[in-house]
Amino acid sequence: MRARSFLRLAAVAAFLALPFATAQAQTDSGPLKIVAAENFYGGIAARIGGAHVSISNIMANPDQDPHSFEATPGQVRQVADAKIVIFNGAHYDEWMEKLLKASPRKDRVTVEAAKIVKAKHGGNPHLWYAPATMPAVAKAMAATFSKADPAHAADYGANLDKVLADLERITQRAGQLRDKHKGKPVTATEPVFGLMAEALGLTMRNEKFQLALMNESEPSARDIAAFETDLKTRKVKVLLYNSQVSEKLAQRLVDIAKENKIPVVGVTETQPADKNFVDWMLGQLDALDKALDTQNS
DSSP: OOOSEEEOHHHHHHHHTSOHHHHHOOOSSSSEEEEEEEHHHHHHHHHHHGGGEEEEEEEOOTTSOGGGEEEOHHHHHHHHHOSEEEEOOTTSSHHHHHHHHHSOOTTOEEEEHHHHTTOOTTSOOOGGGSTTHHHHHHHHHHHHHHHHOGGGHHHHHHHHHHHHHHHHHHHHHHHHHHHHHTTOEEEESSGGGHHHHHHTTOEEEOHHHHHHHHTTOOOOHHHHHHHHHHHHTTOOSOEEEETTOOOHHHHHHHHHHHHTTOOEEEEOSSOOTTOOHHHHHHHHHHHHHHHHHTTOO
């Protein structure tokens, strides 16, 4: 599994130049300082925490290629000052694990999605695409906030209930698509949408190719040929494409899909700036549903 992003040596140096007291600084008054590695976790944290938390999202630019992400010195300091850090884990955001080790503090608490959902070692790291992940992580966030700030535990609990009700919309929509499209063959340039596709009961093809591209290794000639054949012979109904990553090979497959009138559905690893998590997920599910509907004949 490749490191999903890289930490600039300059950023580390900037942190190491800070006085140790600055790294440990955390006032007992004011909102809880929380850092989320990815904006989709930060968005849920903000809804649960409300006015009682201060959220900083590290990876928040939807135009940023997550594979080439580099933390800035300012972001290093944000992590150093945070009381609670939320991240994905499963080797997706290893740069965050490095930052946490570089700025240890006894009173910091982490919320790691991979541990919460007991993600399999070496499995698909795009955990937030599994419908069951975010409700579980949201519950862990609320529990962590309540323990760190018991005076507002009732507010965190009430906000959690609203968040869970909203997240249920994703589960329900996924169930609808499963009933409608279960078993249909699809493919993808990377396994970004893989856990959702699994929840929908879709048959995912060319997984060896996807893993190779995700891990920045060259897919075998056999795997490339098999992928192209699936597109040219229309053995798949839809091509799912990671629209945040520019890979010549992936773009070639997109072109082949379009030439053979196979719908291409773009998915992203980072939540768009103008959408919340639920709307982001539902929008992609709606796009997939529409694409699969055009392939019923």
